[in-house]
Amino acid sequence: MADPAVPEPAERRAFEEFVRARSTALGRTAFLLTGDVHLAEDLLQQALVQAARRWERIEGRPEAYVRRILYTQNVSWWRARRHVREQPLEPWHDRPASADDVELRADLLDAMRRLTPRQRSVLVLRYVEDLTEAQVADVLGIRPGTVKSTAREAAARLRATAPHLDPRSDARLTEEVR
Numbered sequence: 430m431a432d433p434a435v436p437e438p439a440e441r442r443a444f445e446e447f448v449r450a451r452s453t454a455l456g457r458t459a460f461l462l463t464g465d466v467h468l469a470e471d472l473l474q475q476a477l478v479q480a481a482r483r484w485e486r487i488e489g490r491p492e493a494y495v496r497r498i499l500y501t502q503n504v505s506w507w508r509a510r511r512h513v514r515e516q517p518l519e520p521w522h523d524r525p526a527s528a529d530d531v532e533l534r535a536d537l538l539d540a541m542r543r544l545t546p547r548q549r550s551v552l553v554l555r556y557v558e559d560l561t562e563a564q565v566a567d568v569l570g571i572r573p574g575t576v577k578s579t580a581r582e583a584a585a586r587l588r589a590t591a592p593h594l595d596p597r598s599d600a601r602l603t604e605e606v607r
Contacts, residue, residue: 444484448477451492458496461553462503464542472503497568500554504546533594540591548583555580 452473459469459476476498480491487494541549547569554565555576562580566573587594 440485444481447491451495452477455492455495455499458553458558459499459503461541461557462499462546462549463506464538468506472499472506475502493568496558497570500550500569503550536591536594540587540594543590544583544586548579548586551576551579552583 455476456469456473459472460466463469463472476495479498479502480487480495483494484491541552544552550569551565554560554568555562560568562573562576565576569576571579
């Protein structure tokens with residue numbers, strides 16, 4: 430009997446091609462959701478394992494399916510582990526950064542950690558992944574009105590906890606998030 434976690438050869442090749450093509454972007458999203466390099470790697474790995482098990486049944490856009498796993502699994506982890514997280518020790522990207530960029534990134538990550546997982550997910554999907562409110566609602570399985578109110582609450586919380594990160598006062602933030 431075949432292992433259900435291992436797709437058939439043609440499906441396996443398609444899955445491996447998908448992983449090669451999209452794992453960097455998915456890893457970036459996982460990092461933005463968790464704020465920790467190691468947790469992001471674990472989150473992505475778990476999402477890809479779940480996708481591999483269901484690969485032959487995934488219809489349409491497999492990336493959307495994997496992203497939904499990332500978002501829902503991150504919320505599940507947060508609910509199960511309400512303790513202090515480790516601080517990342519290495520930068521997520523390879524380009525050299527100025528001291529101002531490093532400080533801005535650290536401030537942004539700290540501010541994002543103060544948001545709930547749903548708030549983080551909405552902000553990442555809406556403003557980093559550039560999805561519409563309807564697309565965010567579809568990915569998270571919530572109503573578009575909930576996306577709007579969650580984004581508004583998250584932005585207000587960010588402004589209250591880290592007013593110096595307000596993109597209206599510092600154009601670098603917009604570039605840093607991308």
